[in-house]
Amino acid sequence: MSDEIQVEVQRLNSRTAVINLAGDVTTFAEKPITGAYKQISDWGVKNVVFNFRENDYINSAGIAILIGIVTEARKRKQRLLMAMPSSHFQKIFRMVGLTQYADIHNSIDEAINSVK
Amino acid sequence: MSDEIQVEVQRLNSRTAVINLAGDVTTFAEKPITGAYKQISDWGVKNVVFNFRENDYINSAGIAILIGIVTEARKRKQRLLMAMPSSHFQKIFRMVGLTQYADIHNSIDEAINSVK
Amino acid sequence: MELKIPSELGNEKIAREVAATVAKRVGFDAERIADIKMAISEACTNAISYGSKADSRNKITVILTAHDEKLEIVVIDPGLGGPPPSNVNNPDIEDMIDGIIPPGGMGLWLITELMDEAQFIQSEEDDSTEFRMVIYRNKNIEQ
Amino acid sequence: MELKIPSELGNEKIAREVAATVAKRVGFDAERIADIKMAISEACTNAISYGSKADSRNKITVILTAHDEKLEIVVIDPGLGGPPPSNVNNPDIEDMIDGIIPPGGMGLWLITELMDEAQFIQSEEDDSTEFRMVIYRNKNIEQ
Numbered sequence: 090m091s092d093e094i095q096v097e098v099q100r101l102n103s104r105t106a107v108i109n110l111a112g113d114v115t116t117f118a119e120k121p122i123t124g125a126y127k128q129i130s131d132w133g134v135k136n137v138v139f140n141f142r143e144n145d146y147i148n149s150a151g152i153a154i155l156i157g158i159v160t161e162a163r164k165r166k167q168r169l170l171m172a173m174p175s176s177h178f179q180k181i182f183r184m185v186g187l188t189q190y191a192d193i194h195n196s197i198d199e200a201i202n203s204v205k
Numbered sequence: 206m207s208d209e210i211q212v213e214v215q216r217l218n219s220r221t222a223v224i225n226l227a228g229d230v231t232t233f234a235e236k237p238i239t240g241a242y243k244q245i246s247d248w249g250v251k252n253v254v255f256n257f258r259e260n261d262y263i264n265s266a267g268i269a270i271l272i273g274i275v276t277e278a279r280k281r282k283q284r285l286l287m288a289m290p291s292s293h294f295q296k297i298f299r300m301v302g303l304t305q306y307a308d309i310h311n312s313i314d315e316a317i318n319s320v321k
Numbered sequence: 322m323e324l325k326i327p328s329e330l331g332n333e334k335i336a337r338e339v340a341a342t343v344a345k346r347v348g349f350d351a352e353r354i355a356d357i358k359m360a361i362s363e364a365c366t367n368a369i370s371y372g373s374k375a376d377s378r379n380k381i382t383v384i385l386t387a388h389d390e391k392l393e394i395v396v397i398d399p400g401l402g403g404p405p406p407s408n409v410n411n412p413d414i415e416d417m418i419d420g421i422i423p424p425g426g427m428g429l430w431l432i433t434e435l436m437d438e439a440q441f442i443q444s445e446e447d448d449s450t451e452f453r454m455v456i457y458r459n460k461n462i463e464q
Numbered sequence: 465m466e467l468k469i470p471s472e473l474g475n476e477k478i479a480r481e482v483a484a485t486v487a488k489r490v491g492f493d494a495e496r497i498a499d500i501k502m503a504i505s506e507a508c509t510n511a512i513s514y515g516s517k518a519d520s521r522n523k524i525t526v527i528l529t530a531h532d533e534k535l536e537i538v539v540i541d542p543g544l545g546g547p548p549p550s551n552v553n554n555p556d557i558e559d560m561i562d563g564i565i566p567p568g569g570m571g572l573w574l575i576t577e578l579m580d581e582a583q584f585i586q587s588e589e590d591d592s593t594e595f596r597m598v599i600y601r602n603k604n605i606e607q
């Protein structure tokens with residue numbers, strides 16, 4: 090049995106890249122997400138946009154993955170942007186305190202424009 | 206506990222009316238569906254369009270309701286049109302033989318245009 | 322896995338969602354999942370209506386077993402509906418539409434059309450009625 | 465109703481879908497349903513990972529009981545994880561981000577934030593561990 094997560098990276102320009110996530114953000118997502126993050130970090134981008142449009146299940150293990158990314162992003166002086174998390178995701182991000190370290194945006198465009 | 210079905214009728218013109226169904230087409234739907242059908246029949250329309258866009262669960266009791274409507278419609282010399290049933294609904298309609306008595310259409314407009 | 326639900330019409334939806342989740346997890350495609358959902362709903366509706374006389378103090382049990390190539394579904398009711406039918410009639414929709422017979426009686430027939438195997442099993446231990454269905458992941462598999 | 469599932473990570477989804485279906489049927493709104501789904505997933509993940517050592521030969525049981533104003537959820541595991549913690553720590557996300565503690569350990573805390581009641585109950589009959597949660601349909605109800 091497999092738990093599906095599809096992760097896709099998209100380079101917008103030299104400064105910004107998007108990580109598109111589709112599926113469940115759980116333990117099974119750790120390698121795909123950190124792999125995608127490393128890949129775009131190797132490109133040297135400064136702005137990392139997570140696209141949560143296609144997710145409706147996150148658990149505490151998934152949140153731990155995102156916290157790990159925040160740690161790395163701070164070391165690399167990157168800015169993290171969370172685009173289109175569901176209202177449930179937003180609530181959880183707020184509860185955990187993730188919103189102190191990453192901005193929430195209602196659309197990918199809004200996220201991208203905020204770092205132009 | 207209630208099983209939700211929402212039924213709405215819409216009179217397009219003197220000859221055609223639409224029955225919009227949202228929810229589960231099961232035993233619980235009998236009264237709302239036959240009620241809506243009677244209402245538009247009282248208007249004297251000749252073309253009855255069922256809009257299945259918002260349904261994904263039909264069971265044998267629901268099919269029996271539709272068969273009952275076919276019987277009535279034949280008595281009243283009405284034409285029945287099934288708009289936007291899911292591919293699963295279409296398969297079931299075909300299996301049961303309902304498609305001999307009602308046309309399937311991929312959109313409301315297509316259904317309406319076919320009786321213009 | 323096993324699911325025990327009070328015999329109340331509408332609760333077949335719980336079994337339906339469980340079956341859909343399991344079928345998805347083991348790789349059934351959307352069309353087969355829709356078939357499974359319909360079949361399990363009909364089987365549970367019968368187990369509730371007939372086998373438990375729609376009395377929510379009774380319970381029905383659904384056992385789902387995922388094998389490599391197939392999903393097995395067993396629906397068990399307390400057997401209050403008496404012995405289940407030994408054969409399934411094709412519905413005569415023309416007679417229904419002509420008002421010769423009342424519309425209905427299509428549940429078991431639909432199940433046999435949608436599933437690869439389906440039959441009642443009279444329990445040897447008690448009065449309960451078991452209905453067993455099997456569906457293969459791929460339609461044209463050697464069986 | 466009762467659900468018995470093999471202790472395998474990913475199977476918590478089955479419990480999640482069942483809980484969502486039941487909660488919807490008894491009138492919980494979308495936000496509360498999302499809370500329930502997350503809480504039951506965390507409880508089942510713990511029951512699978514700790515309480516059953518993620519061995520699918522073990523089973524966890526989920527019991528859902530709908531009352532007038534609340535939904536009660538009990539998750540039972542075979543107790544292979546030893547005695548469950550007696551208190552829940554607030555996660556220190558700053559320390560996690562600074563790398564002082566590893567990210568994690570938020571499951572039980574999230575559950576207590578999302579549910580109206582949550583506690584472990586050590587079974588008196590056997591070694592099994594029970595985790596009981598209650599959520600009210602309306603947030604501001606007199607309790």
Ligand SMILES: Nc1ncnc2c1ncn2[C@@H]1O[C@H](COP(=O)(O)OP(=O)(O)O)[C@@H](O)[C@H]1O
Pocket residue numbers: 265363367368371372398402403404405406425426427428429430450
């Ligand atoms: N679990 C059961 N126990 C006893 N009898 C059953 C059971 N399921 C079905 N039956 C019998 O089989 C008949 C046909 O069932 P079905 O094809 O589902 O159509 P319907 O429920 O509309 O009659 C029922 O009318 C009932 O008499």
Ligand SMILES: Nc1ncnc2c1ncn2[C@@H]1O[C@H](COP(=O)(O)OP(=O)(O)O)[C@@H](O)[C@H]1O
Pocket residue numbers: 149506510511514515541545546547548549568569570571572573593
């Ligand atoms: N069902 C259980 N049986 C035994 N111990 C448990 C159980 N659930 C949780 N625990 C213990 O409580 C700790 C905290 O759990 P949790 O808050 O979900 O975070 P995490 O699983 O990330 O450690 C776990 O590390 C485990 O030691």
